[in-house]
Amino acid sequence: MQHRYRHLFGTFFCCLLPIGCGGDAAPIPQQSSEGNSAERTATDAAPRKGQVGVSSANGDTQHSARTGSNLANLTNTAVGNDVNVFEQVTYQIRDWNETKALIAEQQGKVVVVDLWSSSCLPCMREFPNLVSLQEKHGDKIACISVNVNYLGIKSAPSEQMQEQVLTFLKKHDARIYNIISSVPDEKLAQQLEFASIPIVYVHDKSGKLRKRFDNEQVKKAEDEFTYEKNVIPLVEQLLADD
Numbered sequence: 001m002q003h004r005y006r007h008l009f010g011t012f013f014c015c016l017l018p019i020g021c022g023g024d025a026a027p028i029p030q031q032s033s034e035g036n037s038a039e040r041t042a043t044d045a046a047p048r049k050g051q052v053g054v055s056s057a058n059g060d061t062q063h064s065a066r067t068g069s070n071l072a073n074l075t076n077t078a079v080g081n082d083v084n085v086f087e088q089v090t091y092q093i094r095d096w097n098e099t100k101a102l103i104a105e106q107q108g109k110v111v112v113v114d115l116w117s118s119s120c121l122p123c124m125r126e127f128p129n130l131v132s133l134q135e136k137h138g139d140k141i142a143c144i145s146v147n148v149n150y151l152g153i154k155s156a157p158s159e160q161m162q163e164q165v166l167t168f169l170k171k172h173d174a175r176i177y178n179i180i181s182s183v184p185d186e187k188l189a190q191q192l193e194f195a196s197i198p199i200v201y202v203h204d205k206s207g208k209l210r211k212r213f214d215n216e217q218v219k220k221a222e223d224e225f226t227y228e229k230n231v232i233p234l235v236e237q238l239l240a241d242d
Contacts, residue, residue: 089169091147091178093157096191099146099179104207106142110238111203112231113144115194117185118164122215122224123198127172129227133235134176140239144177145169148197152184200231204238 094102103111114130116123127145134143147165150157157180169178181188189195200213211234213225225231 086175089166089174089178091162091166091169091180093180093182095182096188099144099181102144102177102179103142103203106203107207108205109140109142110137110205110235111142111144111201111207112235113146113201113203115146115148115197115199115201117148117197118168119149120197124168126198126227127168127174129232131172131174131176133227133232137235137239141235142177144179145174146179146181148181148185148188150181150184152187156182200225200227202231202234202238204241210234210238 099113103113112130112133114123114127116127118124130143130145133141149161149165162180165178165180183191192199194214194216196214196216198213198215201209202211202213204210213230215224218224
């Protein structure tokens with residue numbers, strides 16, 4: 001009935017309900033510790049933590065060695081006056097402490113942080129709403145997606161996994177702050193004390209965490225949190241606060 005996901009403490013649920021978590025869920029790539037030389041070479045060439053993947057105009061992925069803490073520095077060509085909507089879809093490999101540093105940089109803005117995986121259909125179903133929030137509210141808000149596909153089998157998220165994530169981000173034109181977690185899923189779950197995704201964190205303009213949305217205690221499908229019912233009303237309330 002439930003879609004299960006590895007967890008240090010036994011069972012880590014992609015979601016607690018069967019809705020959207022059935023057999024059609026996209027599998028997380030299994031990053032073998034073996035593999036042929038071509039696979040190892042691709043992994044060795046993958047950007048490490050702090051490096052950035054950028055979707056170029058021709059659709060290829062280019063890896064940059066830039067390590068600036070603000071992703072906006074990597075594009076420097078925002079759309080109009082919107083400093084958080086980038087000209088291209090980008091991602092960066094970061095651990096959670098580095099992600100928190102990015103959140104802290106957004107003083108004066110409402111910050112929405114969405115933890116998702118390509119094995120979690122509810123995550124992917126709600127993801128377009130994260131992108132729409134950024135497009136609607138511009139530089140009053142900072143939307144950050146954090147992909148938690150990484151299983152920790154290799155020394156860094158594999159090239160294959162990065163390409164899978166980038167394909168999804170490009171599909172939704174996610175020109176927002178996109179993070180691929182460099183922390184293995186089990187360790188991150190322990191660090192943040194969660195047992196299921198999706199999870200959405202909402203911070204107010206002062207940087208204070210105002211709400212963590214999750215479905216860990218949900219018993220019925222209709223009680224699952226959504227952007228429309230829960231996240232967007234809170235964001236708009238915080239935006240209205242002086």
